[in-house]
Amino acid sequence: MTKSTNIVYHHGDVTRADREKLLSQRGATLWFTGLSGSGKSTLAVALESALHEMGRLTYILDGDNIRHGINANLGFSPDDRKENIRRIAEISKLFRDAGVINLTAFISPYREDRQLARELADGDFIEIHVDAPLEACEARDPKGLYKKARAGEIPEFTGISAPYEAPEKPELHINTAENSVDECVALMIDYLKDNGFLG
Amino acid sequence: MTKSTNIVYHHGDVTRADREKLLSQRGATLWFTGLSGSGKSTLAVALESALHEMGRLTYILDGDNIRHGINANLGFSPDDRKENIRRIAEISKLFRDAGVINLTAFISPYREDRQLARELADGDFIEIHVDAPLEACEARDPKGLYKKARAGEIPEFTGISAPYEAPEKPELHINTAENSVDECVALMIDYLKDNGFLG
Numbered sequence: 001m002t003k004s005t006n007i008v009y010h011h012g013d014v015t016r017a018d019r020e021k022l023l024s025q026r027g028a029t030l031w032f033t034g035l036s037g038s039g040k041s042t043l044a045v046a047l048e049s050a051l052h053e054m055g056r057l058t059y060i061l062d063g064d065n066i067r068h069g070i071n072a073n074l075g076f077s078p079d080d081r082k083e084n085i086r087r088i089a090e091i092s093k094l095f096r097d098a099g100v101i102n103l104t105a106f107i108s109p110y111r112e113d114r115q116l117a118r119e120l121a122d123g124d125f126i127e128i129h130v131d132a133p134l135e136a137c138e139a140r141d142p143k144g145l146y147k148k149a150r151a152g153e154i155p156e157f158t159g160i161s162a163p164y165e166a167p168e169k170p171e172l173h174i175n176t177a178e179n180s181v182d183e184c185v186a187l188m189i190d191y192l193k194d195n196g197f198l199g
Numbered sequence: 200m201t202k203s204t205n206i207v208y209h210h211g212d213v214t215r216a217d218r219e220k221l222l223s224q225r226g227a228t229l230w231f232t233g234l235s236g237s238g239k240s241t242l243a244v245a246l247e248s249a250l251h252e253m254g255r256l257t258y259i260l261d262g263d264n265i266r267h268g269i270n271a272n273l274g275f276s277p278d279d280r281k282e283n284i285r286r287i288a289e290i291s292k293l294f295r296d297a298g299v300i301n302l303t304a305f306i307s308p309y310r311e312d313r314q315l316a317r318e319l320a321d322g323d324f325i326e327i328h329v330d331a332p333l334e335a336c337e338a339r340d341p342k343g344l345y346k347k348a349r350a351g352e353i354p355e356f357t358g359i360s361a362p363y364e365a366p367e368k369p370e371l372h373i374n375t376a377e378n379s380v381d382e383c384v385a386l387m388i389d390y391l392k393d394n395g396f397l398g
Contacts, residue, residue, distance in 0.1 A: 048212075049212075065296070069289045070290065090268045
């Protein structure tokens with residue numbers, strides 16, 4: 001005997017479009033890429049906060065919830081780095097399909113890997129090059145990683161002993177050495193509004 | 200020069216609680232488990248439809264979007280089956296954290312694997328044993344898999360040549376041979392309401 005006997009519903013799949021209508025937004029991936037210390041997480045957190053105030057549903061994928069979770073069984077070999085980004089791209093796709101504006105904050109130094117993420121996205125992919133001179137990133141060194149890399153304690157550290165392949169045509173190129181966080185957030189919100197992601 | 204120069208927002212992380220408040224629901228995982236043909240996908244799709252009509256945000260993880268996406272590089276060896284379920288459990292955790300009611304529809308025959316998924320969930324895990332006699336599942340055989348398994352074309356097919364370890368204490372035990380889809384949906388909605396998942 002159940003209580004909810006008069007539930008009415010369609011017998012059909014709920015689609016991405018249905019969820020997006022419910023949320024008054026379009027599912028999208030904002031793919032932040034840049035050197036360690038360039039400001040990827042700072043911008044993602046600030047943008048998420050602004051979007052939440054606007055009543056939008058967002059979710060950040062970053063090292064904390066990915067490297068310690070689904071990708072805890074991956075190391076830092078070339079193959080594992082590639083698989084790390086592939087899984088993030090696939091998870092982003094699921095979140096887009098759910099209607100969620102998801103933000104990924106990973107160095108993601110290789111064009112080929114970012115290209116895969118873009119190809120999975122059918123257009124709802126916003127690559128954001130979070131750019132600052134290496135010297136500025138190294139001076140910030142929020143996690144003390146540059147110091148370790150310079151001391152030879154971290155092999156293949158992006159910008160020091162491993163390449164960073166800058167995006168050639170990112171949707172947004174943001175210089176965090178010249179713009180305040182608030183200015184950067186405003187740029188991103190403008191982009192989302194202008195391109196119909198905010199309903 | 201940006202247009203959105205007067206954006207107001209807190210400089211802090213948006214939390215799971217913030218997202219749940221926005222959505223008027225609690226993030227949860229409904230983990231459907233049962234034999235092939237027991238009705239897992241049917242119930243997940245019907246429940247999602249009912250919840251959507253109630254204005255709730257849901258997302259289904261199933262073979263279509265997982266096996267063809269993030270888990271496309273996994274086969275069916277014991278290790279790969281375990282890794283398949285582990286990744287699904289980790290993705291469910293991300294969706295819970297996003298505030299989304301997510302539904303997983305996989306046979307997931309092993310208690311140990313489902314236990315891992317439960318342990319990741321801190322209580323917001325609803326194991327639903329979708330139960331029907333093997334004979335009923337085999338008679339339905341929606342994908343023709345039992346026929347192939349009986350012909351020896353599928354090795355280690357759950358219920359035929361591989362074990363199904365039934366849940367010992369599922370949150371819900373639903374018999375799809377004795378209840379209509381509508382009755383099953385009503386049971387699940389009652390559970391969600393009674394346990395505070397629907398705000």
